[in-house]
Amino acid sequence: MTYKFPQFNIEIANPTITVDANSIIVHALRNEISLNVTLETANAKLYGVELEDIPVENLDYEGEANLMLRALDGLKKYEI
Amino acid sequence: MIKDTYIKGVATGGGGGSVGAKLMKTNQTISFATGDDGDLQQGRLNSFFILNSNSVFGTNERFTDELGTQVYANRIIIDHSTDNGTEILGYYNVRQGADVWADAVANALSLSVSTFTSGWRLTNFKELLNLFKIGNRAMNYSPINQGVGNNRYWTSTTLEGYSNQPYFASNAWQGGGVPATQSYEWLGCRNFTYSDLGVTGAINPIVGATLMKTGQTTSYRTGDDGDLEDGRATDFLTLGSNNPFGNTNRFTDELGGATYTNKIVIDWSTFNGTIVLGFYADNSGTTRDWNASIDWALTVSIGTFTSGWYLPNKSQMYSLINDGAAGQGLNYSPFFLFSIGTGYWSGTTTNNVTTYGTMIAANRYSAERVIKTLAVRAYAVREFTVTGTTLT
Numbered sequence: 001m002t003y004k005f006p007q008f009n010i011e012i013a014n015p016t017i018t019v020d021a022n023s024i025i026v027h028a029l030r031n032e033i034s035l036n037v038t039l040e041t042a043n044a045k046l047y048g049v050e051l052e053d054i055p056v057e058n059l060d061y062e063g064e065a066n067l068m069l070r071a072l073d074g075l076k077k078y079e080i
Numbered sequence: 081m082i083k084d085t086y087i088k089g090v091a092t093g094g095g096g097g098s099v100g101a102k103l104m105k106t107n108q109t110i111s112f113a114t115g116d117d118g119d120l121q122q123g124r125l126n127s128f129f130i131l132n133s134n135s136v137f138g139t140n141e142r143f144t145d146e147l148g149t150q151v152y153a154n155r156i157i158i159d160h161s162t163d164n165g166t167e168i169l170g171y172y173n174v175r176q177g178a179d180v181w182a183d184a185v186a187n188a189l190s191l192s193v194s195t196f197t198s199g200w201r202l203t204n205f206k207e208l209l210n211l212f213k214i215g216n217r218a219m220n221y222s223p224i225n226q227g228v229g230n231n232r233y234w235t236s237t238t239l240e241g242y243s244n245q246p247y248f249a250s251n252a253w254q255g256g257g258v259p260a261t262q263s264y265e266w267l268g269c270r271n272f273t274y275s276d277l278g279v280t281g282a283i284n285p286i287v288g289a290t291l292m293k294t295g296q297t298t299s300y301r302t303g304d305d306g307d308l309e310d311g312r313a314t315d316f317l318t319l320g321s322n323n324p325f326g327n328t329n330r331f332t333d334e335l336g337g338a339t340y341t342n343k344i345v346i347d348w349s350t351f352n353g354t355i356v357l358g359f360y361a362d363n364s365g366t367t368r369d370w371n372a373s374i375d376w377a378l379t380v381s382i383g384t385f386t387s388g389w390y391l392p393n394k395s396q397m398y399s400l401i402n403d404g405a406a407g408q409g410l411n412y413s414p415f416f417l418f419s420i421g422t423g424y425w426s427g428t429t430t431n432n433v434t435t436y437g438t439m440i441a442a443n444r445y446s447a448e449r450v451i452k453t454l455a456v457r458a459y460a461v462r463e464f465t466v467t468g469t470t471l472t
Contacts (some may be wrong), residue, residue: 007371023433035435038110040188046110046118050434 001041003078005049011080012047015039019067031056037071051075100312100319100349101289103357103395104128104161108214108428115378117393118127122463125161128213131287135160136279143223144275146170146196150223154194157223158272159210163288164312167271169207172200173224175231176268181246181260182301184234188257189303191268199270200275202236204305205247205255205403206291207269209410209447212393214432226251234262234306237294237403239445246300247403247445252431255446271310292316292349295404305403313349315401317412323348324469331414334358334385334464334471338414342383345414347399351466357396358471360389360460363418370437370452373425377460388462394428394438396461398447400421400433401440408443423456 002013016039023036032053039047053075105123112118126132131140137148142161145152155173162169172193177184184202191200212218219226230252237247238257245257248264274280293311300306313320321326325336330349333340343361350357360380368376372390380389401409408422422443430436430449439450450456464471 008111048110048112048118048429048432048434053220 001075002080003075004080005047005078008047012039015041015047017068017071017075019071021067022069026051027053031070033070035067035071035074037075049078088177100351100356102350102352102355103399103461104213106209106395106428108393108432110429110432112434113374115374115427117426120390120393120427122390122393123395128132131160133285133287134283135163135287136274136277136283141145144347145223146194146272148277152223156193156196159276159288160287162210162290163283164280165286166291167273167290168277168288169210169291170270170272171203171211171224172268173226173407175226175233175265177234177265178263179234179266180263181234182267184264185236185301185303188236188266188268193268195271196272196276200268201270201303201308201310202234203267203269204294204296204308204310205235205237205249206294206311208235208249208267209398210235210291212249214428214430218249218431219251232262234264234266236303236308237296238298238300238304238306239403246304255448256441256444265407292399295402297404316404319348322464323351330356333414334383340414340417342385343418344382344385346464346471349399354466355463356471357461358454358464358468359392359400360462361415361418362457362459363420365421365457367417367421367455367457368425369455370425372378372426372455373458377427377458380460385462385464389460390462391425392459392461394426394440397424397426397440397459401445403445409440409445410442421452423454425456425458439444 002011004011018038020036025034032055034052036050054070056075103122105125106291107128108117110118129142131142144158146156156170157173158168158170178296188202211224217228220228232248232250234248239245246260249255290312292315295316296305298306317330319330332346334344344357344358345361377389377391402412405411424440426438428438436449437452439448441448
């Protein structure tokens with residue numbers, strides 16, 4: 001998978017994705033969360049991005065176990 | 081009064097030089113925008129922990145104990161990035177205190193560790209911030225090992241014009257002047273000669289450089305920064321020897337003068353014999369958020385210097401803060417020739433938290449964690465190649 005973010009002038013291909021479990025921000029009224037994610041490329045270059053406004057169905061079930069799924073949801077709009 | 085002497089060394093790509101040395105890397109390795117600190121990773125050393133060449137102990141480790149190993153039995157940390165060819169800065173990594181500031185200064189002077197029974201002092205603010213690393217807590221890494229707490233540490237530096245407001249820095253990237261009656265912890269340091277370390281002879285190339293003076297010249301008690309004035313150069317504005325233009329001015333314009341027609345300020349304290357850092361001191365008063373500042377700096381074009389500019393990283397921007405400047409850290413020539421502001425973006429993201437950048441608060445002489453959407457001023461910086469007296 002390749003991603004393109006407006007703040008980087010390069011495309012990030014097939015990165016290893018790491019989600020900061022301490023970074024989850026819950027927007028309870030909107031049923032959305034935000035996450036900080038690090039993308040590491042094959043040449044060990046690290047890119048940090050904030051994934052905002054990820055919709056979730058039930059905030060009661062949001063936790064560490066499904067953070068990666070939520071991160072992948074948040075990354076979808078940056079896929080090329 | 082005790083005065084430190086900077087010993088001239090052989091100019092090398094590694095750092096040591098007769099005039100200056102490249103600034104250290106900040107250790108930011110994650111990029112949050114093209115052109116930011118994590119993208120460019122400007123600075124001396126292969127990484128925060130690895131020297132460009134071998135130390136007096138024959139390894140490329142930036143930090144060792146006083147025997148050249150990683151054992152640290154006496155908790156003494158030698159920082160070889162500060163090796164000037166005769167002396168190296170070393171720290172005692174056991175947190176001391178908490179003390180009021182006066183006791184911290186006095187107790188540091190009487191520190192005795194192993195056979196090193198004298199010569200210790202309270203770290204000045206450049207010596208303390210020299211240990212700060214991007215990521216996690218500022219000093220939560222081996223061998224400094226100051227943990228994950230938000231501990232506050234005294235420095236020996238007092239803000240100019242605030243006689244009862246010494247400078248502190250915390251393990252969580254804050255700093256500033258506070259009343260001296262606060263009780264904070266502290267770290268001691270001392271200069272270790274090659275003889276102290278049982279090393280004979282010299283190394284070539286010299287692997288590091290003494291940290292610059294803070295600029296404080298007023299002493300508020302014996303043993304403080306204004307008393308010791310420890311550091312490289314004659315003073316904050318005067319080099320220990322001539323720059324290529326034949327004068328000892330730390331700052332000149334790109335022609336070696338003081339006209340600053342292009343608002344380009346060359347900092348000769350960063351000259352390693354080949355490369356020198358120069359700032360574009362934008363005085364338009366324009367404020368931008370962090371991302372816009374990054375983009376603006378990348379497009380700066382001044383005179384014949386049409387490319388290569390970028391937003392200074394935290395270390396580069398903070399190196400301009402003069403603790404001897406009254407009222408605010410950029411209030412000195414040449415920068416006060418221009419309109420100066422109170423806050424300037426650096427290209428460094430604070431503690432690797434995506435939404436926070438490191439702003440240099442000139443009015444508080446500090447580097448601060450600020451949300452990236454805040455609009456403040458910015459300078460741009462680039463490296464200039466020096467051939468004789470021609471900068472390209």
